Amino acid sequence: MDLVVNGAEQSLDLDPRTTLLDALRExxxxxxxxxxxxxxxxxxxxxxxxxxxVNSCLILAITLSGSEVTTIEGVDHPVQQKFLEHDxxxxxxxxxxxxxxxxxxxxEFSQGWPSAVTGSGPPDLSDPEIRERMSGNLCRCGAYPNMVPAIREAAER
Amino acid sequence: MTTTTERAVGQPIERIEGPDKVRGAARYAAEYQVGDDLAYAWVAQSPVASGTLNGVTVDPLVEADDVLAVLWHGNAPRLAEADDPELAVLQSERISYRGQALALVVARTFEAARRAAATLQLDIAEDPHDTVLRTDHPELYAPEKVNPAFPAATSSGDVDAAFEAAPVTVDVTYSTPALHNSPMEPHATTALWAGDDLVLYDSNQHPPGIAATVGALFDLPPERVHVITEHVGGGFGSKGTARPNAVLAAMAAKVTGRPVRLALPRQALFSMVGHRTPTIQRVRLAAAEDGRLTAIDHEVVEHSSRLFEFAEQTAVATRHMYAAPNRRTGHQLVRLDMPTPRWMRAPGEAPGMVALECAMDELAVALSLDPIELRVRNEPSVEPESGVPFSSRHYVECLRRGADRFGWHDRDPRPRQRREGDWWIGTGVAGATYPTMAQPSTARVRRLAADSYEVSIAAADLGTGARTILTQIAADALEVPVSQVRMRIGDSTLPKASVAGGSSGSASWGWAVTGACRALRSSSSSSSSSSSDEATFDSSELIEKQEKDGKHAFGAHFAEVRVDAVTGEVRVSRLFGMFAAGKILNPRTARSQFLGGMIMGMGMALHEESVLDPAMGTWVNHDLAEYHIPAHADIESIEAEWLDEQDDQLNPMGSKGIGEIGIVGSPAAILNAIWHATGVRIRDLPARLDKILPHI
Structure with missing residues (x-):
């Protein structure tokens, strides 16, 4: 199967049970x-x-032929620098x-998607909005209070 | 001579490995490319809590092309005697807990290993099991010691007479559930044999300890085992010693002659790598009318496993927290058909201080006294049980300064007084303490060029910031800028470091690093030395000679909660911690550690609970969908601050450990705030809404 990962075409011969995550990692x-x-x-x-x-562990890689995947290795975004500054x-x-x-x-936010905490009218990128929208990503170290301002400031740039 | 304008210690330097972590370039144990013939292992775990494994049948048609080996006690290589019986994997037919590793499948692919393990037929003779902790268990016994080497029971004065005579008493029982560390990176090992030497890429908190432990099982001296632990995705105590994954991976690599990767699935972490014991704690407090305690009694019931005795030191903090002439603490254990409990962040202090600090709140209510004032009135001048002085103790200052910063003073002490819409609102306070320790370690420094130094120590950075603060410590000791120091850690072949645990990493490793760097400077300044480009320092002697005074960090937590009058949902609107923890080495990483501990404390108060099914003999919520840890949306206003505490009795940096104190007391502050908001006293953690709702 063929997949575009971080801009590069990749040809893979995979077990049908291999998830996108395992395809990337292994x-x-x-x-x-x-x-x-x-x-x-x-x-x-x-x-x-x-x-x-997407959660790459929930997707079987063979269903994605022709798709474009961007992993952290292919991300170049202000949020990375802000994560460093805010720890x-x-x-x-x-x-x-x-x-x-x-x-x-x-x-998603820039396209006007609402979240569970969005009131009537267009959402603004408040801290509760960021927290709600980021709640699918757990952090056991508890770095949440540092990530929220990092994401907010990255969005403001 | 080099001069620097500013000391590095105390500066909020960004994490050295940060750029790698935000680019996905930091490598963890399961991420090393170790050859084309890498094999994958998957563990078959016991489906029963007690019994005998009589045989394992492999379906020859399942993944036949890819399975390389199926190991179980009938065919696994014999290991040398293990100090930790849980590491004697695949050695015995005896099943001691549900989830125990019974067989290991090694295959060419991850998918084949997992499938083949799921289809193994385990021939098991099941025995009855007993997994329920209760205060009337007939097999309860008093251990001699609790971890690491405290007497299990202490007593002074006449506690019973003091209770008879006291005008005000509190007699309450608090229970805490089993908890799971749940680091984001599951325990993982990539193992390979290089000749007779073993190489382990392993996720752990103590590379030299893993080398020694795993080496001993394979009859290898520690120097023949190379443990590489460049980055660790959290541990919180669960990676403090070798876990079965390291032994199983090494065994599989030996049998197959290939490198083998074993990354435990999340579900296996709930049985194979340890948990915090559930506790049932009875606290009795007796006080005079003015609030001065006349007696403290803290009795704990907790569990260990059939395999060995692990006795959590739950009541130990009570021995030095408050003054009282009559006092008693004790621990009782029962050995259940359960996995052995292990260390989880602030073992002992975290659950113990829930009971003590909530009981203190209940006593303040009984006395109609402000809970901060009650604590201040019982401030001891020396450690109450041992009589030794404190090296420093600024608990009262934490309470008072924290009260100012939080805005405590206009608080109405009565419960159930503030309501905004559907929300009941209240505030609570609780104290925090954690011992200050240092353990022998060795560091080496080399001058690579006039402006370049390499400092080495086999420490592990679990996200604590160790790599960064050790660089700062070395730079100051060498009197050079941090840019001239290259810090090497995370490798067992480097000079021996103590475990990243007990909030002792910075103190222990920093001591050795300081010693080595100072030795290099002094040898450089004396013209006679021929080896002035390298120095090594072992802190053992200095630590041995340390003053045996009471060394502890202290703190105070303040919580504001709102409780939904319709659903019973609890939200923590504000959480504030004030700490006295010696010299803060890096304010940026320190604040993160304090906050992280407080957030885990919030989880302990409100979310976290491993739910036991007595029929199955295991915890049923064994994944991150059902074992609830705090998420982004749970956090509102949270902040940590600290006093500028000087203490020259500790170590060359004057630092106290900060990795654990954040989880000590924060759960109690939240529970006390729930009472203040609603009048409902939750004594069985966590404070789930179904426990609150019937009472509001």
Whole structure:
């Protein structure tokens, strides 16, 4: 099967049971996306699939022929610098997923997508909005209060 | 001579490995490319809590082309005697807990290993099991010691007489559930044999310890085992010693002659790598009318496993927290058909201070006294049980300064007074403490060029910021800018470091690093030395000679919660911690550690609970969808601050450990705030809405 990963075409011969996450980590050597639960519960494996954030552990790779995948290795976004400035991580294991998720989330926001905490009218990127929209990405170190201002400031740039 | 304008220690330097972590370039244990013949392992775990494994049948048609080996006690290589019986994997037919590793499948692909493991037929003779902790368990016994080497029971004065005579008493029982560390990176090992030497890329908190432990099992001296631990995706105590994954991976690599990767699935972490024991704690407090305690009694019931005795030191903090002439603490254990409990962030202090600090709040209510004032009135001048002085203790200052910063003073002490819409609102306070320790370590420094130094120590950075603060410490000791120091850690072949645990990493490793760097400077300044480009320092002697005074960090937590009058949902609107923890080495990473501990404390108060099914003999919510840890949306206003505490009794940096104190006391502050908001006293953690709702 063929897949475009971080702009490069990749040809892969995969077991039909191989997830996108395992294809990236075990077959392409792209270990930036992390395996935290393998069940779509923690968000550490988040990548961008055709521009949208997905849990790569929940998708079988063979269903994606022709798709474009962006992993943390292919991300170049202001949120990364802001994570450094705000200390938006400790162990770093959830970090690639948090950053990919933030990039995808900001795009969803710019398209006017509402969230569970959005009132009537267009949403503004308040801290409660960021927290709600980022809640699919767990962080056991508890770096949440540092990630939220990092994402907010990255969006303001 | 080099001069620097500013000391590096105390500066909020960004994490050295940060750029790698935000680009996905930081490598963890399961991420090393170790050859084309890498094999994958998957563990078959016991489906019963007690019994005997009589055989394993492999379906020859399942993944036949890819399965390389199926190991179980009938065919696994024999290991040397293990100090930790849980590491004697695949050695015995005996099943001691549900989830125990019974077989290991090694295959060419991850998918084949997982499938083949799921289809193994395990021939098991099941025995009855007992997994329920209760205060009337007939097999309860008092251990001699609790971790690491405290007496299990202490007593002074006449506690019973003091309770008879006291005008005000509190007698309450608090229970905390089993908890799971749940680091984001599941325990993982990539193992390979290079000749007779073993190489382990392993996720752990103590590379030299893993080398020694795993080496001993394979009859290898530690220097023949190379443990590489460049980055660790969190541990919180669960990676402090070798876990079965390291042994299983090494065994599989030996049998197959290939490198083998074993990354435990999330579900396996709930049985194979440890948990915090559930506790049932009875706290009795007796006080005079003025609030002065006349007696403290803290009795704990907790569990260990059939395999060995692990006795959490739950009541130990109570021994030095408050003054009282009559006092008693004790621990009782029962050995259940359960996995062995292990260390989880602030073992002992975290659950113990829930009971003590909530009981203190209940006593303040009984006395009609402000809970801060009650604590201030019981401030001891020396450690109450041992009589030794404190090296420094600024608990009262934390309470008072924290109260100012939080806005405590106009608080109406009565519960259930503030309502905004559907929300009941209240505030609570609780104290925090954690011991200050240092353990022997060795560091080496080399001058690579006039303006370049390499400092080495086999420490592990679990996200604590160790790599960064050690660089700062080395730069100051060498009197050079941090840009001239290259810090090497995370490798067992480097000079021996103590475990990243007990909030002792910075103190222990920083001590050795300081010593080595100072030795290099002094040898450079004496013209006679021929080896002035390298120095090594072992802190053992200095630590041995340390003053045996009471060394502890202290703190105070303040919480504001709102409780939904319709649903019972609790939200923590504000959480504030004020700490006295010696010299803060890096304010940026320190604040993150404090906040991270407080957030885990919020999880302990409100979310986290491993739910036991007594029939199955296991916890049923064994994943991150059902074991709830705080998420982004749970956090509102949270902040940590600290006093500028000087203490020259500790170590060359004057630092106290900060990795754990954030989780100590924060759960109690939240529970006390729930009472203040609603009048409902939650004594069984976590404070789920179904426990609150019937009472509001």
């Amino acid at each position: 077959h392409l050597g792209l270990t930036g996306a992390k395996k935290g639960c393998d069940h779509g519960q923690c968000g550490a494996c988040t990548v961008l699939l055709d521009g949208r954030r 938006g991580f400790q162990c770093g294991y959830c970090t690639p997923g948090q950053i990919c998720s933030a990039v995808g989330m900001l795009d």
